[in-house]
Amino acid sequence: MTKKLLSxxxxxxxxxxxxxxxxxxxxxxxxxKFDILGSIAHTRALQRARVxxxxxxxxxISGLKAVEREITSGKFRFTPEDIHTAVEKRLTExxxxxxxxxxxGRSRNDQVALDVRLYLKDxxxxxxxxxxxxxxxxxxxxDKNLGVIMPGYxxxxxxxxxxLTHHLLAYYEMFTRDTERFFDCLxxxxxxxLGSGALAGSxxxxxxxxxxxxxxxxxxxxxxIDGVSDRDFAVEFLSTAAIMMMHLSRLSEEIILWxxxxxxxxxxxxAFSTGSSIMPQKKxxxxxxxxxxxxxxxxxxxxxxxxxxxxxxxxxxxxxxEDKEPLFDTIDTVKGALRVxxxxxxxxxxxxxxxxxxxxxxxxxATDAADYLVKKGVPFRDAHGVVGAVVAHCINRGKTxxxxxxxxxxxxxxxxxxxxxxxxxxxxxxxxxxxxxxxxVTEVAKRLKDAKAEIKKGCC
Ligand code: ARG
Numbered sequence: 001m002t003k004k005l006l007s008x009x010x011x012x013x014x015x016x017x018x019x020x021x022x023x024x025x026x027x028x029x030x031x032x033k034f035d036i037l038g039s040i041a042h043t044r045a046l047q048r049a050r051v052x053x054x055x056x057x058x059x060x061i062s063g064l065k066a067v068e069r070e071i072t073s074g075k076f077r078f079t080p081e082d083i084h085t086a087v088e089k090r091l092t093e094x095x096x097x098x099x100x101x102x103x104x105g106r107s108r109n110d111q112v113a114l115d116v117r118l119y120l121k122d123x124x125x126x127x128x129x130x131x132x133x134x135x136x137x138x139x140x141x142x143d144k145n146l147g148v149i150m151p152g153y154x155x156x157x158x159x160x161x162x163x164l165t166h167h168l169l170a171y172y173e174m175f176t177r178d179t180e181r182f183f184d185c186l187x188x189x190x191x192x193x194l195g196s197g198a199l200a201g202s203x204x205x206x207x208x209x210x211x212x213x214x215x216x217x218x219x220x221x222x223x224x225i226d227g228v229s230d231r232d233f234a235v236e237f238l239s240t241a242a243i244m245m246m247h248l249s250r251l252s253e254e255i256i257l258w259x260x261x262x263x264x265x266x267x268x269x270x271a272f273s274t275g276s277s278i279m280p281q282k283k284x285x286x287x288x289x290x291x292x293x294x295x296x297x298x299x300x301x302x303x304x305x306x307x308x309x310x311x312x313x314x315x316x317x318x319x320x321x322e323d324k325e326p327l328f329d330t331i332d333t334v335k336g337a338l339r340v341x342x343x344x345x346x347x348x349x350x351x352x353x354x355x356x357x358x359x360x361x362x363x364x365x366a367t368d369a370a371d372y373l374v375k376k377g378v379p380f381r382d383a384h385g386v387v388g389a390v391v392a393h394c395i396n397r398g399k400t401x402x403x404x405x406x407x408x409x410x411x412x413x414x415x416x417x418x419x420x421x422x423x424x425x426x427x428x429x430x431x432x433x434x435x436x437x438x439x440x441v442t443e444v445a446k447r448l449k450d451a452k453a454e455i456k457k458g459c460c
Contacts, residue, residue, distance in 0.1 A: 019080050019081065020080075022080070022081050022318075023080040023081045023082065024081065024082045024083075024321050024324065025078050025079070025080055025081060025082050025083060025086055026078075027324055027325055027328060028082050028083045028112075028115075028321075028324055029071075029078050029083050029086070030119075030328065031083050031115045031116070031119050032068070032071050032083055032087065033068065034114075034115045034118035034119050034122075035083050035084060035087055035111070035115050036064050036065075036067065036068045036087060037118065037215065038111060038114045038115060038118065038194065038215065039064050039087065039102060039111075040061050040064055040065075041194070041211050041214045041215050042102070042105075042106055042194060042206075042211070043057050043060045043061055043064070043102060044057060044061075044211075044214065045194075045206045045207060045210065045211050046101075046102075046104055046105065046204070046206070048207060048210070049105075049204050049205040049206055049207070051101075051104055051105065051204055052101060052104075056098055056101065059095055059098060060091070060095065060098060060099065060101070060102055063091045063094045063095040063099065064087070064091060064102075066094060067087055067090045067091055067094065070090070076090070082108070082112075082321075083115075084108045084111050084112065084115075085108075088102060088103060104204065105195075105197065105202040105203065105204035105206055106194065106197065106202065107196075107197050107198035107199075107228070109196070109197070109198050109199065109228040109315070109316040110193050110194050110195065110196040110197055110198075110224075110227060110228050111194070112320075113193040113196070113227060113228055113230070114192065114193055114194045114215075116234065116323065116324070116327070117189050117190075117191070117192070117193065117217075117233065118215065120189050120233065120234065120237060120327070121186060121189050121190060121216075123331050124182050124185065124186045124189065124237065125186075126335065127182060127241075127331070127334055127335060127338070128179055128182050128183065130335055130338040130339060130342075131175060131178060131179050131182070131244070131338055132179070132455070132458065133338075133342050134175065134338045134341055134342045134345075135172060135175050135176065135179070135455060136342070136455045137341070137342040137343070137345045137346045138168055138169075138171050138172050138175065138345060139169075139172060139448070139451045139452055139455050140345075140346060141168055141345050141346065141348070141350070142164075142165040142168040142169050142172070142448060142451070143165070143448060143452065144350075145164045145165055145168075145350050145352065146163070146165050146441075146444070146445065146448065147163070147165075147441070148163065148164040148165070148350060148352040148355055148356070149161050149162070149163060149164070149355065149356050149359055149426060149427070149430055150162060150163075150164050150167065150265065150355035150356070150358065150359065151355075151358050151359050151362065151364055152167065152364075152439070157362075158358070158359075158361075158362030158363075158364050159364065160364050160365075160367060160429065160439075161359045161364045161365070161426050161429050161430045161439075162430065162439040163430060163439050163441060163444050164350065164352075164355060165444050165448060166439040166444045169444065169447055169448065169451060171247065171251055172451050174247040175244070175247060176454075178240065178243060178244040178247060181240040181243065181244075182237075182240055182244075184236075184240075185233065185236040185237050185240050187218070188232060188233045188236055189233040189236075189237070190217055190218040190219065191217060191218070191219050191220060191221045191233075192208065192211060192212035192215060192217035192219070192220045192221065193220075193221045193227035193228065193230075194206070194208065194211055195208040195211070195220070195224070195227075196221060196224035196225075196227030196228045197224060197228075198228070198315075198316070199224060199225050199228050199229075199314075199315035199316060200224055200225075201224040208220045225314050225315045228315050228316045229312070229314050229315040229316055229317075229320075231305065231309055231320060231323050234305060234323050234327055235302070235305055235306060235309065237327070237330075238298075238301055238302040238305055238326060238327065238330055239302050241298055241301075241302075241330045241331075241334050242295075242298050242299050242301075242302045244334065245291075245294070245295040245298040245299070245333075245334065245337070246295060248291050248295065248337055248338075248341065249291060249292045249295040251288075251341075252288035252289065252291045252292040253288075253292060255268070255285055255288040255348075256285050256288050256289060256292070259285045259288075263354070263358075264351055264354045265350070265351055265354055265355050265358075266348050266349060266350055266351060267348065267349040267351065268283070268285055268287075268344065268347075268348050268349075269344070269347035269348060269349075270283075271347065272287055272340075272343070272344040272347060272348070273285060273286070273287075274286040287340055287341070287344055288344075291337045291340075291341065294333050294336075294337060297329065297330075297333060298330050298333055298334065300326075301326035301327070301329055301330045302326070302330075304322070304326045305322075305323055305326050305327070308320070308322045308323065356426075359426050360400065360402075360426075361400065363391050363394070363400070363401060364426065364429070365401055365402075365424040365425070365426060365429045366387050366388075366390075366391055366401065367387075367429075368423055368424050368428070368429045368432065369383075369387045369390065369401060369420065369423065369424055370383040370384050370386070370387045371383075371423075371432075372416070372420055372423040372424075373386060373387070373413060373415050373416075376415040377415075378413070378415055386412050386413050387412075389412055390404070390409070390412050393408075393412075401424045402421070402424060402425070406418045406420065406421070
């Protein structure tokens with residue numbers, strides 16, 4: 001049983017189990033800097049509104065700063081229930097009853113909305129930076145391997161040859177969209193809710209725009225009920241993170257496949273691989289596997305918050321305290337994954353001979369043979385059928401298209417001439433796709449140049 005901190009209305013102290021159940025201090029303590037920052041801004045606004053004298057405001061602010069120092073130095077003893085009450089309680093212990101004036105014209109409802117927005121804004125910036133560094137590593141590997149040809153796949157079956165650079169730059173496009181989405185989410189997070197009070201707004205003359213400016217917000221929220229009950233920005237962040245992890249998971253899957261003996265396309269550095277406790281020969285791509293696995297918890301966090309919010313009547317409900325752990329866990333997971341992926345990519349060895357070798361079987365140039373006939377006036381559907389028969393012929397005889405003589409080709413269509421040999425060369429196939437966004441080296445080099453410039457410039 002503990003003495004009630006927040007109310008004189010109760011005759012009984014709260015049951016110990018209720019205190020335990022209610023408490024969020026174990027996880028929301030990470031908001032302390034922003035909670036204190038918000039309280040300092042609120043104190044200044046109270047002074048400007050003439051609720052506090054200059055001297056009172058100064059004493060509260062120096063008290064808050066002292067509490068912050070205590071927390072930063074690890075001396076602070078966190079007590080239930082949450083970071084807001086913990087800071088206020090300690091402030092009052094330090095400066096006396098004056099501490100009780102801090103919460104004038106404010107509720108924990110607008111306070112917590114402010115703290116989470118401040119924290120998330122800070123974290124989005126950090127994530128965008130880590131994403132940028134990760135994208136730089138993707139571009140670096142793409143640049144280093146310009147000219148390496150590999151099979152492109154559909155249905156995980158060899159389909160058409162592509163440049164490895166082209167394949168990697170596909171990830172660059174995905175992660176660039178993720179960066180844009182984070183910036184977009186930042187816009188919605190960048191609204192200052194203080195002044196919304198419990199839900200109906202504050203009766204004090206708090207200059208909300210000045211508070212917003214002081215705290216570095218682009219604007220203020222326009223409806224006090226929405227100000228305390230909106231968690232869209234957090235849901236948006238979680239969905240953006242989920243999409244980003246989906247991309248990272250797809251890349252992970254390819255790294256895992258490519259590092260297998262079946263593919264042998266890459267070798268991860270020893271520093272980014274792990275061994276087996278029993279099989280001495282093993283070199284496992286644990287980092288990629290874990291990133292793929294952790295994608296599950298990030299999806300889970302998104303679904304958790306969507307589910308918390310779905311049935312809530314306006315305005316604040318205690319359910320909303322459940323926004324924090326999914327948010328914090330996602331932030332930690334995304335940051336951890338991005339941090340380890342950049343050096344892992346940069347240190348992996350690309351086995352370009354194995355990639356090139358893999359383009360030799362699987363008839364990756366079959367479409368080119370059909371396109372050859374199209375150029376001679378054969379309708380594509382007919383050409384498709386003819387080349388299908390050629391492929392079947394080759395499979396039966398254990399041959400590739402390159403092995404066939406002109407006479408053999410002619411047996412399938414009189415339109416085939418001696419130049420079919422050149423038309424089915426793998427290099428020719430790749431470089432024939434000069435269309436914007438295609439895999440021809442001219443196109444890939446152009447996009448690579450842009451990507452390098454974007455990375456250098458630091459733009460998304
Ligand atoms: N710890 C609470 C949360 O995270 C703070 C807001 C509490 N508000 C309230 N009316 N009980 O949501």
